[in-house]
Amino acid sequence: MSEPPLKPVLQKPPGYKDPNSLAAQPGFRPPPRKPVLPPSFHPKKKKSSCCRVCCCCFCIFFLILLLLIVVCGTVFYFWFDPKLPGFHVQSFRVSRFNVTQKPDGTYLDATTTIRIEVKNPNGKMTYYYGNTEVDVSVGEGEDETELGTTQVPKFSLGKQKSTSLKVETKASNKLVADGIGNRLQTGYRSKTLPVNVEARTKVGLGVAGLKIGMVGVTVKCDGITMKQLDGDDMPKCDINMLKWLNIH
Structure with missing residues (x-):
């Protein structure tokens, strides 16, 4: 039986090197593999610049809004020339x-x-007052004694107008310390008895037919003697607004 023909031997291309023969050569080392890192060690991708653009836009918008508020406030101040209302103790009987x-x-x-005079010195604005609660006391320090509290209904005050608020109080059979009672009686007879008035209300502005929000106001008229009230001068009261602004 004849033998099958031999297959032709494939010729290796020029420069070909057998990897098995290379591994068998002394001193040969395969190229190192790159270590596989956990996901936490992978380099983070750079964030998009959208956040930076949004922050810049917000800052620019805030600055423009602040500038508009300042400009409007300046124009309002110079155009209307706003002045605070005036409170005076007109009489005490x-x-x-x-x-x-x-x-x-x-x-x-x-x-x-007691009569309290309220003035609006503004020529372009109207004042609106809410219900006003008025406390009256006499004496000072440890001798101060409450005479009562009265509420005055809400009212408005036109441009460069004034009004007089009538406040009546009554203390009946009020118990006081013996020494305080004697000192109050002596001060009343000599007209040196200090009179204290405190009014708590809310004030709003009326500009060009529009009403601007109410602000809490406390008016204090402290340490005014009866002798002062008998004179022609009307003692001026202090105005406390927003608990941080004290205006005389």
Whole structure:
């Protein structure tokens, strides 16, 4: 039986090197493999510049808005020339003031009428007042004694107008310390008795037919003696706005 013909031997291309023969050669080292790192060690991709653009746009918008507010406020101030309202104690009348010593203590009976003048010095703005709560007391320091609280209904005050608020208080059979009662009686007779008035209200502005929000205001008229109130001068009161602004 004849043998099958031999297959032709494939010729190796020029420069070909057998990897098996290379691995068998002494001193040969295969190229090192790159270490496989966990996902936490992979380099992070750079964030998009969208956040930076948004921040820049917001800052620019805020600065423009702030500039507009400043410009509008400046124009409003120079155009309308706003002035705060004025409060003065116009008069203080006492129809009854009796200090009576009884076996069980000293008692005070007092009836007073106070008039407070309110002025609007503005020629282009109207003031609106909410309900006003008025406290009246006499004496100072440890001798200060409350005579009562009265509420005045809301009212408005036109341009360069003034009005007079009537405040009536009554203290009936009010118990006071013996020493305080005597000092109050002495001050009343000599007209050196200090009178204290505190009014709490809310004030709003009216500009060109528009009403601007109400702001809490406290008006204090402290340490005014009855002798001062008998004169022609009307003592001016202090205005406390927003608990941080004190204006005389």
